[in-house]
Amino acid sequence: MKQAAKTQQKTEKANGQPSPKRGAILDAATRVFLGASYGAASMDAIAREAGVSKQTVYSHFGAKNVLYGAVIHEKCSQLMAPLLTVEHHGAAPEKALLGVATRFLKLILAEGNMAHYRAVVAESGRFPELAEAYYMAGPKKAVENLAGYLSLMDKKGSLKVADPLGSARLFFAMLRGDLYMRRLLRMAPEPTDGGVEAAAGQAVGVFLDAHAPK
Amino acid sequence: MKQAAKTQQKTEKANGQPSPKRGAILDAATRVFLGASYGAASMDAIAREAGVSKQTVYSHFGAKNVLYGAVIHEKCSQLMAPLLTVEHHGAAPEKALLGVATRFLKLILAEGNMAHYRAVVAESGRFPELAEAYYMAGPKKAVENLAGYLSLMDKKGSLKVADPLGSARLFFAMLRGDLYMRRLLRMAPEPTDGGVEAAAGQAVGVFLDAHAPK
DNA sequence: GTCTATAAAAGGATAGAC
DNA sequence: GTCTATCCTTTTATAGAC
Numbered sequence: 001m002k003q004a005a006k007t008q009q010k011t012e013k014a015n016g017q018p019s020p021k022r023g024a025i026l027d028a029a030t031r032v033f034l035g036a037s038y039g040a041a042s043m044d045a046i047a048r049e050a051g052v053s054k055q056t057v058y059s060h061f062g063a064k065n066v067l068y069g070a071v072i073h074e075k076c077s078q079l080m081a082p083l084l085t086v087e088h089h090g091a092a093p094e095k096a097l098l099g100v101a102t103r104f105l106k107l108i109l110a111e112g113n114m115a116h117y118r119a120v121v122a123e124s125g126r127f128p129e130l131a132e133a134y135y136m137a138g139p140k141k142a143v144e145n146l147a148g149y150l151s152l153m154d155k156k157g158s159l160k161v162a163d164p165l166g167s168a169r170l171f172f173a174m175l176r177g178d179l180y181m182r183r184l185l186r187m188a189p190e191p192t193d194g195g196v197e198a199a200a201g202q203a204v205g206v207f208l209d210a211h212a213p214k
Numbered sequence: 215m216k217q218a219a220k221t222q223q224k225t226e227k228a229n230g231q232p233s234p235k236r237g238a239i240l241d242a243a244t245r246v247f248l249g250a251s252y253g254a255a256s257m258d259a260i261a262r263e264a265g266v267s268k269q270t271v272y273s274h275f276g277a278k279n280v281l282y283g284a285v286i287h288e289k290c291s292q293l294m295a296p297l298l299t300v301e302h303h304g305a306a307p308e309k310a311l312l313g314v315a316t317r318f319l320k321l322i323l324a325e326g327n328m329a330h331y332r333a334v335v336a337e338s339g340r341f342p343e344l345a346e347a348y349y350m351a352g353p354k355k356a357v358e359n360l361a362g363y364l365s366l367m368d369k370k371g372s373l374k375v376a377d378p379l380g381s382a383r384l385f386f387a388m389l390r391g392d393l394y395m396r397r398l399l400r401m402a403p404e405p406t407d408g409g410v411e412a413a414a415g416q417a418v419g420v421f422l423d424a425h426a427p428k
Numbered sequence: 429g430t431c432t433a434t435a436a437a438a439g440g441a442t443a444g445a446c
Numbered sequence: 447g448t449c450t451a452t453c454c455t456t457t458t459a460t461a462g463a464c
Protein backbone atom coordinates (compact mmCIF):
# COMPACT_ATOMS: atom_id res chain seq x y z
CA MET A 1 0.00 0.00 0.00
CA LYS A 2 3.03 2.24 0.18
CA GLN A 3 4.68 1.87 -3.18
CA ALA A 4 1.85 3.04 -5.33
CA ALA A 5 3.81 5.02 -7.87
CA LYS A 6 6.77 2.96 -8.82
CA THR A 7 5.20 -0.15 -10.29
CA GLN A 8 4.17 1.45 -13.52
CA GLN A 9 6.99 1.26 -15.98
CA LYS A 10 8.66 -2.05 -15.48
CA THR A 11 6.54 -3.65 -18.16
CA GLU A 12 7.91 -1.57 -20.99
CA LYS A 13 11.10 -2.54 -22.62
CA ALA A 14 13.45 -0.05 -24.20
CA ASN A 15 11.28 0.01 -27.30
CA GLY A 16 8.19 1.15 -25.44
CA GLN A 17 6.08 -1.89 -26.31
CA PRO A 18 3.59 -2.51 -23.52
CA SER A 19 3.53 -6.04 -22.16
CA PRO A 20 0.61 -8.10 -23.42
CA LYS A 21 0.14 -9.66 -19.99
CA ARG A 22 -0.40 -6.26 -18.47
CA GLY A 23 -3.29 -5.67 -20.81
CA ALA A 24 -4.74 -9.09 -20.10
CA ILE A 25 -4.60 -8.42 -16.38
CA LEU A 26 -6.21 -5.03 -16.77
CA ASP A 27 -9.01 -6.50 -18.87
CA ALA A 28 -9.59 -9.30 -16.42
CA ALA A 29 -9.55 -6.91 -13.49
CA THR A 30 -12.07 -4.71 -15.24
CA ARG A 31 -14.46 -7.62 -15.66
CA VAL A 32 -14.04 -8.84 -12.09
CA PHE A 33 -14.15 -5.47 -10.33
CA LEU A 34 -17.03 -4.11 -12.34
CA GLY A 35 -18.95 -7.36 -12.34
CA ALA A 36 -19.03 -7.46 -8.57
CA SER A 37 -17.65 -4.86 -6.18
CA TYR A 38 -14.26 -3.98 -4.81
CA GLY A 39 -14.82 -6.02 -1.69
CA ALA A 40 -16.20 -9.03 -3.47
CA ALA A 41 -13.44 -9.15 -6.06
CA SER A 42 -10.40 -11.21 -5.13
CA MET A 43 -6.93 -11.09 -6.55
CA ASP A 44 -7.14 -14.85 -7.03
CA ALA A 45 -10.16 -14.44 -9.24
CA ILE A 46 -8.46 -11.75 -11.29
CA ALA A 47 -5.35 -13.86 -11.79
CA ARG A 48 -7.43 -16.85 -12.80
CA GLU A 49 -9.52 -14.76 -15.20
CA ALA A 50 -6.37 -13.36 -16.78
CA GLY A 51 -4.80 -16.81 -17.09
CA VAL A 52 -1.83 -15.67 -15.08
CA SER A 53 -0.34 -16.37 -11.67
CA LYS A 54 -1.17 -14.13 -8.79
CA GLN A 55 2.40 -13.09 -8.38
CA THR A 56 2.44 -11.74 -11.91
CA VAL A 57 -0.48 -9.54 -11.03
CA TYR A 58 1.48 -8.20 -8.09
CA SER A 59 4.53 -7.63 -10.27
CA HIS A 60 2.63 -5.34 -12.59
CA PHE A 61 0.44 -3.59 -10.03
CA GLY A 62 1.77 -3.53 -6.53
CA ALA A 63 -1.48 -3.87 -4.61
CA LYS A 64 -5.19 -4.37 -4.95
CA ASN A 65 -6.13 -0.74 -4.57
CA VAL A 66 -3.56 0.32 -7.17
CA LEU A 67 -4.99 -2.14 -9.64
CA TYR A 68 -8.48 -0.90 -8.90
CA GLY A 69 -7.40 2.67 -9.49
CA ALA A 70 -5.89 1.71 -12.82
CA VAL A 71 -9.14 0.03 -13.86
CA ILE A 72 -11.26 3.03 -13.00
CA HIS A 73 -8.95 5.51 -14.67
CA GLU A 74 -8.74 3.39 -17.79
CA LYS A 75 -12.53 3.17 -18.04
CA CYS A 76 -12.80 6.85 -17.42
CA SER A 77 -10.75 7.87 -20.41
CA GLN A 78 -12.37 5.24 -22.63
CA LEU A 79 -15.92 6.22 -21.88
CA MET A 80 -15.83 9.95 -21.83
CA ALA A 81 -13.93 10.58 -25.00
CA PRO A 82 -16.68 10.07 -27.59
CA LEU A 83 -19.32 12.11 -25.86
CA LEU A 84 -18.71 15.61 -25.42
CA THR A 85 -18.86 17.73 -28.49
CA VAL A 86 -21.89 19.65 -29.61
CA GLU A 87 -21.83 20.01 -33.36
CA HIS A 88 -23.03 23.55 -33.76
CA HIS A 89 -22.74 23.85 -37.44
CA GLY A 90 -25.75 25.89 -38.29
CA ALA A 91 -28.32 23.20 -37.45
CA ALA A 92 -31.43 24.24 -35.57
CA PRO A 93 -31.22 23.96 -31.77
CA GLU A 94 -33.75 21.14 -31.72
CA LYS A 95 -31.59 19.10 -34.00
CA ALA A 96 -28.38 19.83 -32.16
CA LEU A 97 -29.87 19.17 -28.73
CA LEU A 98 -31.52 15.96 -29.86
CA GLY A 99 -28.17 14.79 -31.14
CA VAL A 100 -26.42 15.55 -27.89
CA ALA A 101 -29.24 13.97 -25.91
CA THR A 102 -29.31 10.67 -27.77
CA ARG A 103 -25.55 10.29 -27.76
CA PHE A 104 -25.39 11.13 -24.08
CA LEU A 105 -28.15 8.71 -23.17
CA LYS A 106 -26.74 5.85 -25.19
CA LEU A 107 -23.39 6.38 -23.55
CA ILE A 108 -24.49 6.60 -19.95
CA LEU A 109 -27.02 3.78 -20.20
CA ALA A 110 -24.57 1.34 -21.74
CA GLU A 111 -23.68 -1.56 -19.48
CA GLY A 112 -20.01 -0.61 -19.45
CA ASN A 113 -20.68 2.81 -18.03
CA MET A 114 -23.33 1.64 -15.61
CA ALA A 115 -20.97 -0.89 -14.07
CA HIS A 116 -18.26 1.71 -13.90
CA TYR A 117 -20.48 4.26 -12.25
CA ARG A 118 -21.80 1.75 -9.72
CA ALA A 119 -18.24 0.90 -8.77
CA VAL A 120 -17.24 4.53 -8.40
CA VAL A 121 -20.25 5.30 -6.24
CA ALA A 122 -19.73 2.22 -4.11
CA GLU A 123 -16.09 2.98 -3.38
CA SER A 124 -16.29 6.76 -3.20
CA GLY A 125 -15.60 6.45 0.51
CA ARG A 126 -12.43 4.42 0.15
CA PHE A 127 -11.30 6.17 -3.04
CA PRO A 128 -12.51 9.76 -3.08
CA GLU A 129 -9.95 10.74 -5.67
CA LEU A 130 -11.47 8.30 -8.15
CA ALA A 131 -14.93 9.72 -7.64
CA GLU A 132 -13.62 13.20 -8.27
CA ALA A 133 -11.73 12.11 -11.35
CA TYR A 134 -14.88 10.55 -12.73
CA TYR A 135 -16.93 13.65 -12.14
CA MET A 136 -14.35 15.96 -13.65
CA ALA A 137 -13.74 13.85 -16.73
CA GLY A 138 -17.40 13.12 -17.37
CA PRO A 139 -20.40 15.07 -16.12
CA LYS A 140 -18.51 18.31 -15.56
CA LYS A 141 -16.98 18.35 -19.03
CA ALA A 142 -20.32 17.58 -20.60
CA VAL A 143 -22.02 20.40 -18.76
CA GLU A 144 -19.36 22.94 -19.64
CA ASN A 145 -19.47 22.01 -23.28
CA LEU A 146 -23.20 22.35 -23.50
CA ALA A 147 -23.15 25.59 -21.55
CA GLY A 148 -20.83 27.03 -24.15
CA TYR A 149 -23.23 26.08 -26.88
CA LEU A 150 -26.24 27.48 -25.02
CA SER A 151 -24.44 30.71 -24.41
CA LEU A 152 -23.76 30.98 -28.12
CA MET A 153 -27.40 30.32 -28.98
CA ASP A 154 -28.42 32.99 -26.53
CA LYS A 155 -26.21 35.53 -28.25
CA LYS A 156 -27.58 34.55 -31.63
CA GLY A 157 -31.10 34.87 -30.30
CA SER A 158 -32.01 31.28 -31.14
CA LEU A 159 -32.62 30.50 -27.50
CA LYS A 160 -33.18 32.46 -24.34
CA VAL A 161 -30.65 31.27 -21.76
CA ALA A 162 -29.99 33.47 -18.76
CA ASP A 163 -27.84 30.95 -16.88
CA PRO A 164 -26.02 28.66 -19.30
CA LEU A 165 -24.37 26.48 -16.67
CA GLY A 166 -27.59 26.04 -14.73
CA SER A 167 -29.56 25.25 -17.85
CA ALA A 168 -26.96 22.78 -19.05
CA ARG A 169 -27.05 20.98 -15.71
CA LEU A 170 -30.81 20.84 -15.87
CA PHE A 171 -30.69 19.45 -19.38
CA PHE A 172 -28.54 16.51 -18.37
CA ALA A 173 -30.53 16.02 -15.20
CA MET A 174 -33.69 15.61 -17.27
CA LEU A 175 -31.96 12.97 -19.35
CA ARG A 176 -30.82 11.02 -16.31
CA GLY A 177 -34.41 10.13 -15.56
CA ASP A 178 -36.29 7.18 -14.26
CA LEU A 179 -34.72 4.81 -16.74
CA TYR A 180 -31.28 5.76 -15.54
CA MET A 181 -32.16 4.96 -11.95
CA ARG A 182 -33.65 1.62 -12.89
CA ARG A 183 -30.52 0.81 -14.83
CA LEU A 184 -28.39 1.78 -11.86
CA LEU A 185 -30.37 -0.60 -9.66
CA ARG A 186 -30.06 -3.34 -12.29
CA MET A 187 -33.80 -3.42 -12.80
CA ALA A 188 -33.83 -2.65 -16.51
CA PRO A 189 -31.80 -3.92 -19.47
CA GLU A 190 -29.97 -1.67 -21.88
CA PRO A 191 -32.71 0.14 -23.80
CA THR A 192 -33.39 -0.02 -27.51
CA ASP A 193 -32.71 2.93 -29.79
CA GLY A 194 -36.41 3.67 -29.76
CA GLY A 195 -36.50 3.93 -26.01
CA VAL A 196 -33.52 6.24 -25.99
CA GLU A 197 -34.99 8.53 -28.62
CA ALA A 198 -38.30 8.76 -26.81
CA ALA A 199 -36.62 9.80 -23.58
CA ALA A 200 -34.42 12.27 -25.42
CA GLY A 201 -37.39 13.76 -27.24
CA GLN A 202 -39.38 14.39 -24.10
CA ALA A 203 -36.50 16.12 -22.37
CA VAL A 204 -35.61 18.27 -25.37
CA GLY A 205 -39.22 19.31 -25.79
CA VAL A 206 -39.57 20.50 -22.24
CA PHE A 207 -36.19 22.19 -22.34
CA LEU A 208 -37.07 24.13 -25.47
CA ASP A 209 -40.44 25.21 -24.08
CA ALA A 210 -38.64 26.78 -21.18
CA HIS A 211 -35.89 28.40 -23.27
CA ALA A 212 -37.78 29.61 -26.32
CA PRO A 213 -36.79 33.14 -27.41
CA LYS A 214 -39.67 35.38 -26.39
CA MET B 215 -27.03 -18.59 4.23
CA LYS B 216 -29.74 -21.22 4.34
CA GLN B 217 -31.79 -20.35 7.38
CA ALA B 218 -32.78 -16.89 6.40
CA ALA B 219 -36.39 -16.95 7.54
CA LYS B 220 -36.47 -18.54 10.91
CA THR B 221 -34.33 -16.21 13.00
CA GLN B 222 -36.84 -13.45 13.21
CA GLN B 223 -39.12 -14.08 16.15
CA LYS B 224 -37.02 -15.53 18.87
CA THR B 225 -36.42 -12.14 20.42
CA GLU B 226 -40.01 -11.48 21.31
CA LYS B 227 -41.34 -12.86 24.52
CA ALA B 228 -44.94 -13.86 25.02
CA ASN B 229 -45.85 -10.21 25.59
CA GLY B 230 -44.61 -9.09 22.19
CA GLN B 231 -41.98 -6.68 23.53
CA PRO B 232 -39.05 -6.52 21.13
CA SER B 233 -35.67 -7.18 22.68
CA PRO B 234 -33.63 -4.04 23.29
CA LYS B 235 -30.45 -5.74 22.15
CA ARG B 236 -31.99 -6.47 18.83
CA GLY B 237 -32.57 -2.80 18.30
CA ALA B 238 -29.07 -1.93 19.41
CA ILE B 239 -27.62 -4.42 16.96
CA LEU B 240 -29.75 -3.10 14.15
CA ASP B 241 -28.68 0.48 14.89
CA ALA B 242 -25.04 -0.48 15.05
CA ALA B 243 -25.30 -2.49 11.86
CA THR B 244 -26.90 0.46 10.13
CA ARG B 245 -24.02 2.70 11.07
CA VAL B 246 -21.36 0.20 10.08
CA PHE B 247 -22.91 -1.00 6.82
CA LEU B 248 -23.88 2.44 5.63
CA GLY B 249 -20.66 4.06 6.77
CA ALA B 250 -18.56 1.72 4.69
CA SER B 251 -19.77 -0.96 2.32
CA TYR B 252 -21.04 -4.50 2.65
CA GLY B 253 -17.65 -5.95 1.97
CA ALA B 254 -15.77 -3.60 4.25
CA ALA B 255 -18.13 -4.07 7.18
CA SER B 256 -17.27 -6.89 9.56
CA MET B 257 -19.47 -8.67 12.03
CA ASP B 258 -16.84 -7.98 14.67
CA ALA B 259 -17.15 -4.27 14.12
CA ILE B 260 -20.91 -4.45 14.36
CA ALA B 261 -20.81 -6.43 17.59
CA ARG B 262 -18.31 -4.02 19.08
CA GLU B 263 -20.33 -0.99 18.01
CA ALA B 264 -23.44 -2.51 19.55
CA GLY B 265 -21.65 -3.35 22.78
CA VAL B 266 -22.53 -6.98 22.37
CA SER B 267 -20.74 -10.22 21.68
CA LYS B 268 -20.55 -11.50 18.18
CA GLN B 269 -22.47 -14.61 19.07
CA THR B 270 -25.40 -12.49 20.17
CA VAL B 271 -25.49 -10.92 16.75
CA TYR B 272 -25.64 -14.36 15.24
CA SER B 273 -28.39 -15.39 17.62
CA HIS B 274 -30.66 -12.61 16.44
CA PHE B 275 -29.77 -12.59 12.76
CA GLY B 276 -28.46 -15.83 11.41
CA ALA B 277 -25.92 -14.49 8.93
CA LYS B 278 -24.33 -11.37 7.56
CA ASN B 279 -26.51 -11.09 4.51
CA VAL B 280 -29.68 -11.50 6.57
CA LEU B 281 -28.59 -8.69 8.86
CA TYR B 282 -27.79 -6.53 5.88
CA GLY B 283 -31.21 -7.15 4.43
CA ALA B 284 -32.84 -6.18 7.69
CA VAL B 285 -30.88 -2.94 7.77
CA ILE B 286 -31.85 -1.96 4.25
CA HIS B 287 -35.52 -2.79 4.75
CA GLU B 288 -35.64 -0.89 8.00
CA LYS B 289 -34.14 2.21 6.41
CA CYS B 290 -36.49 1.88 3.51
CA SER B 291 -39.62 2.16 5.58
CA GLN B 292 -38.17 4.93 7.74
CA LEU B 293 -37.10 7.19 4.92
CA MET B 294 -39.94 6.98 2.51
CA ALA B 295 -42.80 7.51 4.91
CA PRO B 296 -42.69 11.30 5.32
CA LEU B 297 -42.34 12.16 1.66
CA LEU B 298 -45.02 11.27 -0.48
CA THR B 299 -48.17 13.26 -0.20
CA VAL B 300 -49.03 16.23 -2.35
CA GLU B 301 -51.25 18.58 -0.43
CA HIS B 302 -53.72 19.59 -3.06
CA HIS B 303 -55.95 21.72 -1.00
CA GLY B 304 -56.78 24.51 -3.34
CA ALA B 305 -53.27 26.04 -3.42
CA ALA B 306 -51.88 27.17 -6.75
CA PRO B 307 -49.80 24.59 -8.63
CA GLU B 308 -46.62 26.60 -8.17
CA LYS B 309 -47.05 26.51 -4.44
CA ALA B 310 -47.92 22.84 -4.31
CA LEU B 311 -45.08 21.81 -6.62
CA LEU B 312 -42.57 23.92 -4.76
CA GLY B 313 -43.62 22.24 -1.55
CA VAL B 314 -43.22 18.77 -3.02
CA ALA B 315 -39.91 19.73 -4.57
CA THR B 316 -38.31 21.10 -1.42
CA ARG B 317 -39.48 18.23 0.74
CA PHE B 318 -38.31 15.72 -1.83
CA LEU B 319 -34.90 17.35 -2.20
CA LYS B 320 -34.29 17.67 1.49
CA LEU B 321 -35.16 14.04 1.94
CA ILE B 322 -33.05 12.56 -0.81
CA LEU B 323 -30.04 14.78 -0.16
CA ALA B 324 -29.93 13.99 3.56
CA GLU B 325 -26.90 11.97 4.57
CA GLY B 326 -29.05 9.11 5.82
CA ASN B 327 -30.67 8.58 2.48
CA MET B 328 -27.49 9.10 0.49
CA ALA B 329 -25.69 6.42 2.47
CA HIS B 330 -28.64 4.11 2.07
CA TYR B 331 -28.86 4.65 -1.65
CA ARG B 332 -25.12 4.16 -2.14
CA ALA B 333 -25.38 0.86 -0.33
CA VAL B 334 -28.35 -0.30 -2.37
CA VAL B 335 -26.65 0.60 -5.63
CA ALA B 336 -23.40 -1.00 -4.61
CA GLU B 337 -24.98 -4.31 -3.64
CA SER B 338 -27.71 -4.44 -6.26
CA GLY B 339 -25.83 -7.34 -7.80
CA ARG B 340 -25.70 -9.44 -4.67
CA PHE B 341 -29.13 -8.34 -3.40
CA PRO B 342 -31.41 -7.57 -6.32
CA GLU B 343 -34.50 -7.90 -4.16
CA LEU B 344 -33.33 -5.04 -1.97
CA ALA B 345 -32.82 -2.77 -4.95
CA GLU B 346 -36.31 -3.54 -6.15
CA ALA B 347 -37.80 -2.95 -2.70
CA TYR B 348 -36.11 0.42 -2.55
CA TYR B 349 -37.37 1.49 -5.93
CA MET B 350 -40.91 0.36 -5.22
CA ALA B 351 -41.13 1.98 -1.80
CA GLY B 352 -39.48 5.23 -2.83
CA PRO B 353 -39.18 6.63 -6.34
CA LYS B 354 -42.10 4.70 -7.77
CA LYS B 355 -44.51 5.74 -5.04
CA ALA B 356 -43.43 9.35 -5.34
CA VAL B 357 -43.97 9.35 -9.09
CA GLU B 358 -47.40 7.77 -8.85
CA ASN B 359 -48.53 10.23 -6.24
CA LEU B 360 -47.44 13.22 -8.24
CA ALA B 361 -48.93 11.80 -11.41
CA GLY B 362 -52.28 11.64 -9.66
CA TYR B 363 -52.01 15.26 -8.71
CA LEU B 364 -50.97 16.33 -12.21
CA SER B 365 -53.82 14.43 -13.72
CA LEU B 366 -56.21 16.28 -11.42
CA MET B 367 -54.74 19.64 -12.38
CA ASP B 368 -55.11 18.74 -16.01
CA LYS B 369 -58.81 18.04 -15.52
CA LYS B 370 -59.26 21.30 -13.68
CA GLY B 371 -57.44 23.15 -16.43
CA SER B 372 -54.78 24.53 -14.11
CA LEU B 373 -52.06 22.68 -15.99
CA LYS B 374 -51.70 21.00 -19.34
CA VAL B 375 -50.46 17.47 -18.77
CA ALA B 376 -50.87 14.95 -21.55
CA ASP B 377 -48.83 12.19 -19.92
CA PRO B 378 -49.02 12.44 -16.12
CA LEU B 379 -46.65 9.57 -15.40
CA GLY B 380 -44.07 10.80 -17.86
CA SER B 381 -44.29 14.35 -16.57
CA ALA B 382 -44.03 13.23 -12.97
CA ARG B 383 -40.91 11.23 -13.78
CA LEU B 384 -39.42 14.22 -15.52
CA PHE B 385 -40.18 16.43 -12.56
CA PHE B 386 -38.27 14.26 -10.15
CA ALA B 387 -35.48 13.76 -12.66
CA MET B 388 -35.00 17.52 -12.83
CA LEU B 389 -34.73 17.64 -9.07
CA ARG B 390 -32.13 14.91 -8.98
CA GLY B 391 -29.66 17.16 -10.69
CA ASP B 392 -26.00 17.91 -10.50
CA LEU B 393 -26.07 18.42 -6.75
CA TYR B 394 -27.51 14.96 -6.28
CA MET B 395 -24.72 13.37 -8.26
CA ARG B 396 -22.06 15.25 -6.36
CA ARG B 397 -23.65 14.14 -3.11
CA LEU B 398 -23.69 10.57 -4.34
CA LEU B 399 -19.98 10.78 -5.08
CA ARG B 400 -19.36 12.35 -1.67
CA MET B 401 -18.09 15.54 -3.24
CA ALA B 402 -20.59 17.90 -1.64
CA PRO B 403 -21.93 18.28 1.90
CA GLU B 404 -25.59 18.34 2.78
CA PRO B 405 -26.91 21.60 1.29
CA THR B 406 -28.41 24.50 3.17
CA ASP B 407 -32.09 25.32 2.95
CA GLY B 408 -31.23 28.11 0.57
CA GLY B 409 -29.46 25.76 -1.80
CA VAL B 410 -32.36 23.37 -1.76
CA GLU B 411 -34.88 26.07 -2.48
CA ALA B 412 -32.86 27.47 -5.35
CA ALA B 413 -32.65 24.05 -7.00
CA ALA B 414 -36.35 23.45 -6.42
CA GLY B 415 -37.26 26.83 -7.83
CA GLN B 416 -35.36 26.31 -11.05
CA ALA B 417 -36.92 22.92 -11.68
CA VAL B 418 -40.44 24.08 -10.90
CA GLY B 419 -40.04 27.09 -13.16
CA VAL B 420 -39.01 25.02 -16.14
CA PHE B 421 -41.66 22.44 -15.44
CA LEU B 422 -44.40 25.04 -15.35
CA ASP B 423 -43.22 26.69 -18.55
CA ALA B 424 -43.65 23.39 -20.31
CA HIS B 425 -47.01 22.55 -18.74
CA ALA B 426 -48.77 25.90 -18.75
CA PRO B 427 -52.39 25.73 -19.90
CA LYS B 428 -52.47 27.19 -23.37
C1' DG C 429 -29.82 -15.40 25.96
C1' DT C 430 -25.32 -14.02 26.46
C1' DC C 431 -20.52 -14.55 26.82
C1' DT C 432 -15.48 -16.40 25.82
C1' DA C 433 -12.88 -19.15 22.97
C1' DT C 434 -12.05 -21.49 18.79
C1' DA C 435 -12.63 -23.58 14.44
C1' DA C 436 -12.43 -23.08 9.43
C1' DA C 437 -11.87 -20.61 5.43
C1' DA C 438 -10.68 -16.85 2.37
C1' DG C 439 -7.94 -13.47 0.74
C1' DG C 440 -3.92 -10.08 0.41
C1' DA C 441 0.75 -10.21 0.01
C1' DT C 442 5.63 -12.37 -0.27
C1' DA C 443 9.74 -15.85 -0.92
C1' DG C 444 12.48 -18.17 -3.86
C1' DA C 445 13.25 -21.20 -8.01
C1' DC C 446 13.61 -20.90 -13.00
C1' DG D 447 9.01 -11.81 -15.80
C1' DT D 448 6.70 -15.57 -14.52
C1' DC D 449 5.54 -19.47 -11.84
C1' DT D 450 4.56 -22.51 -7.48
C1' DA D 451 4.19 -22.69 -2.80
C1' DT D 452 3.51 -20.46 1.46
C1' DC D 453 2.75 -16.96 5.21
C1' DC D 454 -0.24 -14.41 7.98
C1' DT D 455 -4.02 -11.54 8.86
C1' DT D 456 -8.85 -10.93 8.79
C1' DT D 457 -13.39 -12.59 8.95
C1' DT D 458 -17.41 -15.59 8.97
C1' DA D 459 -19.42 -18.80 11.73
C1' DT D 460 -19.84 -22.27 15.62
C1' DA D 461 -19.04 -24.88 20.32
C1' DG D 462 -19.69 -25.00 24.92
C1' DA D 463 -19.82 -22.82 29.67
C1' DC D 464 -22.77 -19.80 32.63
